[in-house]
Amino acid sequence: MRRFAMVVMAALIGSAAYAQDVKVDFDKAFDFSTVKTFTVKIGTSWNNPLSEARFVKEFEQTLTEKGWKKDDANPDAVVVLHGATQMKKSLNTFYSGMGGYGGYGWRGMGGAGMGTATTTESEYLVGTLVTDIFDAKTKKLIFRGTASDEVSDKPEKNIKKMEKVTDKMFKNFPPGSKKD
Numbered sequence: 336m337r338r339f340a341m342v343v344m345a346a347l348i349g350s351a352a353y354a355q356d357v358k359v360d361f362d363k364a365f366d367f368s369t370v371k372t373f374t375v376k377i378g379t380s381w382n383n384p385l386s387e388a389r390f391v392k393e394f395e396q397t398l399t400e401k402g403w404k405k406d407d408a409n410p411d412a413v414v415v416l417h418g419a420t421q422m423k424k425s426l427n428t429f430y431s432g433m434g435g436y437g438g439y440g441w442r443g444m445g446g447a448g449m450g451t452a453t454t455t456e457s458e459y460l461v462g463t464l465v466t467d468i469f470d471a472k473t474k475k476l477i478f479r480g481t482a483s484d485e486v487s488d489k490p491e492k493n494i495k496k497m498e499k500v501t502d503k504m505f506k507n508f509p510p511g512s513k514k515d
């Protein structure tokens with residue numbers, strides 16, 4: 336039973352190698368109630384025009400739901416999206432035939448009863464998105480959101496992840512609208 340629990344735990348740790356991480360920061364002195372209009376632009380391309388267009392549309396929809404109106408000609412705020420991807424590696428080690436103390440196979444210097452260990456390496460692509468919102472008049476940064484997550488090879492999964500990112504990033508937006 337203990338061996339089974341260890342294998343399950345190792346599998347869960349391996350599959351959760353990279354969980355979605357979203358952080359926000361904003362200018363606490365800025366009055367977000369003065370912002371009524373916005374525009375969204377790609378600042379740093381991640382070389383996937385389909386994904387970029389989805390993100391722009393998602394951010395436009397999210398900000399509109401938050402009460403802002405899209406105005407490309409004369410916005411109060413400029414939202415700039417920066418994207419990047421990076422290949423990461425994960426090592427997963429699985430043990431079998433464990434003997435010894437507490438199932439860890441240690442019996443002194445000889446390591447008798449250790450069993451076998453198998454280590455596999457896997458690569459995965461991590462996408463990072465930085466969302467900067469500038470006051471259009473002063474060009475001052477007033478909000479920054481960052482998000483990182485594993486990129487799937489299935490567009491449907493990435494769309495769901497994108498929706499989760501915007502939900503998390505704009506949960507208490509605009510700042511000051513709810514208790515932050």
